[in-house]
Amino acid sequence: MGEVIHVAFGAERMWEQTHAKTVDGLVSVGALFGDDEPLMRAKAECVTRLLREIVEEAPSLQFNTELPGDLNDEQTDLVRAAVKHAALRGIQAGMTHSIQALMASIYDLCTSKLTARPS
Numbered sequence: 036m037g038e039v040i041h042v043a044f045g046a047e048r049m050w051e052q053t054h055a056k057t058v059d060g061l062v063s064v065g066a067l068f069g070d071d072e073p074l075m076r077a078k079a080e081c082v083t084r085l086l087r088e089i090v091e092e093a094p095s096l097q098f099n100t101e102l103p104g105d106l107n108d109e110q111t112d113l114v115r116a117a118v119k120h121a122a123l124r125g126i127q128a129g130m131t132h133s134i135q136a137l138m139a140s141i142y143d144l145c146t147s148k149l150t151a152r153p154s
Contacts, residue, residue, distance in 0.1 A: 054083040061145055068147040078145040
């Protein structure tokens with residue numbers, strides 16, 4: 036009794052898992068190429084912080100568009116919802132691609148692995 040248990044839910048849990056995987060991966064690959072563990076852990080902190088900033092601090096979406104004047108209120112609402120949905124999907128696709136591209140090169144960016152490649 037009286038024991039404090041810390042549990043992360045939802046997004047925070049996902050971030051903790053991402054951080055743990057990033058640390059494990061960078062430490063493992065770094066060890067193969069002679070990189071210091073403390074440095075790899077610090078780089079993993081930086082990577083996780085950067086990813087979280089990209090995802091959580093994306094600017095809000097604001098757009099203006101002219102709609103045809105002959106639409107009733109229901110049609111106007113439908114068009115606005117469709118335009119907003121399309122714009123959000125485009126942002127999501129762009130962010131997903133950027134994060135995947137970054138993570139695909141993370142070992143090259145954060146370890147000495149890249150120096151081991153033939154020129």
